[in-house]
Amino acid sequence: MPNYWLMKSEADVYSIQDLERDGRTMWDGVRNYQARNNMRAMKVGDLVLYYHSRQTPSAVVGVARVVRESYPDPTQFDATNKYFDAKSSEDDPRWWLVDIEYVGTFETQVGLPDVKGEKALADMVLVNNSRLSVQPVQKAEFDRVLAMAGFRLQES
DNA sequence: GCCAACGTTGGC
């Protein structure tokens, strides 16, 4: 059984369209311990709601899947990278990431107001801790968001 | 673009 997550990206930084074009990507640059811990808990095959923040309205826009379990974020060791962290070391990395692949884009985005208006989604982390960029999602919540989007996953 | 809410840092 997969677990379910939600990952945020600013639409003008790395959108679901960018992920569709690339096929898969390294989720680098996360510098929050709670978000990192969530990525370290991910397994290959886990499913991800892809969320665009800082657009109007912010919305869940599609689905991705974890394709590689957590490993050290290489950008933390690169002094020329904006995510460089001088306090991290290769022996004891601070920051970890996963690789995700594109699954699909919703024809109907599920906006934050829609999520907030849905009783069954009242306990989503998205509603209660808006700052966390990688968060766990219950299966029932995941299924409900997909239903609201009118999106069907390919059976595997 | 503003600013509230939150997380992190560092002085004590």
Next chain:
DNA sequence: GCCAACGTTGGC
């Protein structure tokens, strides 16, 4: 270990 100061996120 507390907490003020600071930086960042993200909704609006």
